[in-house]
Amino acid sequence: MQNKLDPEYIMNILKKCISLKNNRSITESKVVLNLYMDFLKLRIVPKKDSAREVFTSFVDRPLSAKLHGKLETWIEVGLDANPDNKEELLKKIDLVEDFNQTNIDIEKDKKQAEIIKNETKSVQTLVEETVVDEIPEDNGTSELFGDDEIPGGIVRELTDPIIVPWDFSEVADYALQHALLYAPILGGQIYLLNIAKKEKKIGSITAKLEKIADKTFNKHGIRPEVLVKTGNIFSTISEIANNNLAKMVIMGTHGIKGMQKLTGSWALKVIAGTNTPFVVVQEPPANREIKxxxxxxxxxxxxxxxxxxxxxxxxxxxxxxxxxxxxxxxxxxxxxxxxxxxxxxxxxxxxxxxxxxxxxxxxxxxxxxxxxxxxxxxxxxxxxxxxxxxxxxxxxxxxxxxxxxxxxxxxxxxxxxxxxxxxxxxxxxxxxxx
The missing domain is CATH 3.40.50.620 (HUPs)
Structure with a gap:
């Protein structure tokens, strides 16, 4: 059984009170709801302007996760400071729960009566009707899809690329293996990115990467794009990730020594300087799915x-x-x-x-x-x-x-x-x- 004095439980009761108070179909007296809310505000929440302000704001905006978190914290502080109020609070909670259950039962009775009424009406209609109405034409929408899920719509995040810095090392291949698991689920094209030291090497490096891309396609059915740029490895990765609105950069490394060698303090700041999350891996994926x-x-x-x-x-x-x-x-x-x-x-x-x-x-x-x-x-x-x-x-x-x-x-x-x-x-x- 859940602890009714847990701040999370108390918050859920408060949200239920707000919902019931705003339900105009309920004609019964809502005094017990007001009693609970007043007790919470005046006896549980600390007597501080900031705490009371959070309570008032939450009552106006009960779906705000930010206000929920703040008020839950204040309730916890108030309970710790005034444990003598707990017994009375439990009584108020029980009253609200009884009120809620009563209205649930009333709603059930109303729905049952409505079902019986509709069934009676349907029987009468079947007897009286001699013509079967045609099935209405499909208007092109379906209840299976929400407004943002209608097929054909493009969700931009699905097109954002996944970048894998590629230096022909074993850990770079580990990163690619992770990317091959992310891409089919999250969407987006995989890019193998190599930073060439000299312009004249771009052609030969590109040819090598194309072979790796072909090999990847033959084995996994996904062909990464190839991207070779000159520049500094860290600033260029950051620049490309930001400019292409990359979903993520997946990078391989060799533990703490590898971090110091590969990234160092300056490059760690460059990772932090991107708008793109970096996923740093040390080995091939242990599982095919993230859980x-x-x-x-x-x-x-x-x-x-x-x-x-x-x-x-x-x-x-x-x-x-x-x-x-x-x-x-x-x-x-x-x-x-x-x-x-x-x-x-x-x-x-x-x-x-x-x-x-x-x-x-x-x-x-x-x-x-x-x-x-x-x-x-x-x-x-x-x-x-x-x-x-x-x-x-x-x-x-x-x-x-x-x-x-x-x-x-x-x-x-x-x-x-x-x-x-x-x-x-x-x-x-x-x-x-x-």
């Missing part, structure tokens, strides 16, 4: 921005997101922000019918360490991490924690996502060359 995704949750404001990519993947796969959090966060503000983020993310997933679960890792206050601990004991198909803000140089970079997750010894693929509003005016200032 379980580790989704670290911390206190940062940017943390919620992973949800856009999460929802995109959830449209095409039956996914379960594992929300990993560190238990021993001692900073009060960080702890509150963590709860707000977690509640927001849970609300978002519930709103979009996405399976998810929360894993609380003891013994650490660090999100990356908690994630690595979970990864060490639980196999997943993908991990989603964000680039993080470095306040010293005012940009977004991949820090040491993210590098450890990317180069995890379990070799689980990692999707690196860049937060919004990240602009690099120049790549040259970061140093390093290839």
């Amino acid at each position: 379980n995704i580790i989704f670290p949750v911390n206190h940062s404001k940017e943390n919620k921005q992973k949800l856009k990519q999460a929802r995109l993947l959830a449209k095409h796969y039956e996914l379960n997101f594992i929300l990993v959090i560190a238990k021993d966060v001692s900073n009060v503000q960080f702890k509150r922000s963590l709860k707000t983020n977690l509640n927001y993310i849970k609300s978002f997933f519930r709103q979009h019918n996405v399976m998810h679960e929360v894993k609380i890792i003891e013994g650490t206050d660090n999100s990356a360490e908690a994630t690595l601990q979970y990864m060490a004991n639980n196999r997943a198909d993908l991990v989603m991490v964000l680039t993080t803000k470095n306040i010293n140089i005012q940009d977004y970079v991949l820090g040491a924690d993210e590098q450890k997750i990317i180069a995890n010894p379990q070799k689980i693929p990692v999707m690196v996502i860049n937060p919004k509003k990240v602009i690099f005016s120049s790549y040259g200032g970061f140093g390093g060359s290839q």
Whole structure:
């Protein structure tokens, strides 16, 4: 049996109250609904203007995932601060549930009466009619398709390409194998991208890549496009990914040493400088489908921005997101922000019918360490991490924690996502060359 004093349960009762209050077909007195909502606002939610404002805003916009997450956090804070209110709150919840059940029974009776009425009318019509009406012509629409799903419509995300940087290495082939699994599901053409050091080598490299593309088609039935450009490997990959609105860049690497050799601190910033998520892989795909995704949750404001990519993947796969959090966060503000983020993310997933679960890792206050601990004991198909803000140089970079997750010894693929509003005016200032 679900705990009725769980903040999530309390929020669901509140949403039910709002729905019932706005249902004009209900003629019974709605006093019990007002009693619950007033008790929640005046006795449970902390007596702070910001908390009360969130409550009022949520009542006006109960579908807002952001407000849901904030209010759920405030309710949790209020229950912890005033445990004596719990008994009375339970009574109010029971009253709302009784009211709801009564109206469900009334609606059932109404529907049953309507069915009997329609059946009687149908029998009378059959007796009286002597002419069978013609079947109406199809008007070209179907209830099987929503407005955005009618065949022939183009969803732009389905056409966005998948880029695989290609240096003729074994790990590049691993990346291609992953791309071959993503492309049929997510859509989009695969591009094998090679950055040539000199213009005169473009012809010979292109010929080699064409052979690889042909071989790939013969084996998998999918032929990648070939793209050879001159330039710096990291800035050029970033430029091409952004200019072509790539769905993702899938890149192979050799663990932590490979990350240092292949990318280094400058190139990690270039990965963060793209508008495109990078999927970094260390081995061929372990499974043909993505099912379980580790989704670290911390206190940062940017943390919620992973949800856009999460929802995109959830449209095409039956996914379960594992929300990993560190238990021993001692900073009060960080702890509150963590709860707000977690509640927001849970609300978002519930709103979009996405399976998810929360894993609380003891013994650490660090999100990356908690994630690595979970990864060490639980196999997943993908991990989603964000680039993080470095306040010293005012940009977004991949820090040491993210590098450890990317180069995890379990070799689980990692999707690196860049937060919004990240602009690099120049790549040259970061140093390093290839």
